[in-house]
Amino acid sequence: MSAAEQLAALRLRIDALDEKILELISERARCAQQVAKVKKDEGEAAMFYRPEREAWVLKHIMELNQSPLNNEDMARLFREIMSSCLALEQTLKVAFLGPEGTFTQAAALKHFGHAVKSAPMAAIDEVFREVAAGAVNFGVVPVENSTEGAVNHTLDSFLEHDLVICGEVELRIHHHLLVGETTKTDRITRIYSHAQSLAQCRKWLDAHYPNVERVAVSSNADAAKRVKSEWNSAAIAGDMAASLYGLTRLFEKIEDRPDNSTRFLIIGNQPVPPTGDDKTSIIVSMRNKPGALHELLLPFHANSVDLTRIETRPSRSGKWTYVFFIDFIGHHQDPLIKDVLEKIRSDAVALKVLGSYPKAVL
Ligand SMILES: O=C(O)C(=O)C[C@]1(C(=O)O)C=C[C@@H](O)C=C1
Numbered sequence: 001m002s003a004a005e006q007l008a009a010l011r012l013r014i015d016a017l018d019e020k021i022l023e024l025i026s027e028r029a030r031c032a033q034q035v036a037k038v039k040k041d042e043g044e045a046a047m048f049y050r051p052e053r054e055a056w057v058l059k060h061i062m063e064l065n066q067s068p069l070n071n072e073d074m075a076r077l078f079r080e081i082m083s084s085c086l087a088l089e090q091t092l093k094v095a096f097l098g099p100e101g102t103f104t105q106a107a108a109l110k111h112f113g114h115a116v117k118s119a120p121m122a123a124i125d126e127v128f129r130e131v132a133a134g135a136v137n138f139g140v141v142p143v144e145n146s147t148e149g150a151v152n153h154t155l156d157s158f159l160e161h162d163l164v165i166c167g168e169v170e171l172r173i174h175h176h177l178l179v180g181e182t183t184k185t186d187r188i189t190r191i192y193s194h195a196q197s198l199a200q201c202r203k204w205l206d207a208h209y210p211n212v213e214r215v216a217v218s219s220n221a222d223a224a225k226r227v228k229s230e231w232n233s234a235a236i237a238g239d240m241a242a243s244l245y246g247l248t249r250l251f252e253k254i255e256d257r258p259d260n261s262t263r264f265l266i267i268g269n270q271p272v273p274p275t276g277d278d279k280t281s282i283i284v285s286m287r288n289k290p291g292a293l294h295e296l297l298l299p300f301h302a303n304s305v306d307l308t309r310i311e312t313r314p315s316r317s318g319k320w321t322y323v324f325f326i327d328f329i330g331h332h333q334d335p336l337i338k339d340v341l342e343k344i345r346s347d348a349v350a351l352k353v354l355g356s357y358p359k360a361v362l
Helices: 003-042 051-064 071-089 103-112 124-133 152-160 195-200 202-208 220-227 239-244 292-302 335-347
Strands: 093-097 117-121 138-145 164-172 176-179 190-194 213-217 233-237 248-251 261-268 278-285 307-314 322-329 350-358
Touching: 003 071, 051 071, 051 350, 093 103, 093 124, 103 117, 103 138, 103 164, 103 239, 103 261, 117 124, 124 138, 124 152, 124 261, 138 152, 152 307, 152 322, 176 220, 176 239, 190 195, 190 220, 195 202, 195 213, 195 233, 213 220, 220 233, 220 239, 233 239, 278 335, 292 307, 292 322, 292 335, 335 350
Parallel strands: 093 117, 093 138, 164 350, 190 213, 190 233
Antiparallel strands: 138 261, 164 261, 176 233, 176 248, 278 322, 278 350, 307 322
């Protein structure tokens, strides 16, 4: 058989398979419509989006996968199928730190898929306010970066709002130096980016553009937007912002650490049931006395509960008083975790469970 004949035969097989896939996806979509009907018949506060179920579906697919596609690629395809199925039940509106093209938007799409309605906000606090007011279903906010540490705006917003964390998503962050069609690349005098991104590329900038002004703006996407109209400036931003604002990559992957990644939280109003593979986030304030931190950590150690993060912030309710943000493995409904939380509550000035949620799958 000639190469052309082989290609034609393979394409016929692909056509037939596509038709089967189409049929199966359609059947799945009709199932989702029936699920929606059952949920609506159940009562007023139907919960269409079910993070615990979505985590299970994606993990199940990854466990079963034996195809040439790797687990992440396969799960991403199912992520999108499920996103479209959910859109048949309810159009989710998701707020994030805008404008369009930020890493936070990329995180939102990674977590929810592309069938949600995006609502870009000008600041992290606005994301919290929109969710609290019920103007959107969920919000996505950055919480920590592997190079630069905590995102304090997000932590402080948790002190001011009563919202539930219902998910987490991790994103590898690749920064590029972006220029526009009219940029004179040998005469760049200014580089725009978000302060965190400038910090994540500090060594690269010191080596390549030591004398160029670094200007911190509200987001990477905002930086990309500015470059379009200026001939002497460049921006540090990611792929989404580059394609959205029609910029080209003068240098790629300029982050100082190759494993640079950011963790984002999904905030909403709906608690998530246990999946068996969960994380919990709490805020605790302790009496200002020697050994307070030791006292706080003891119940975790005594019960072999894995802490994944601890962060300290000023409490805002008194000079030199602090609150601790703690993440650990387990769900607040697990009997062991319940015991740990009860012990902490008896020693603490205040304890707030921000939420228990499935560990990031993708
Ligand atoms: O199982 C459900 O509750 C569904 O609504 C179905 C489905 C899916 O397509 O698999 C859709 C949306 C939910 O977030 C979870 C799963």
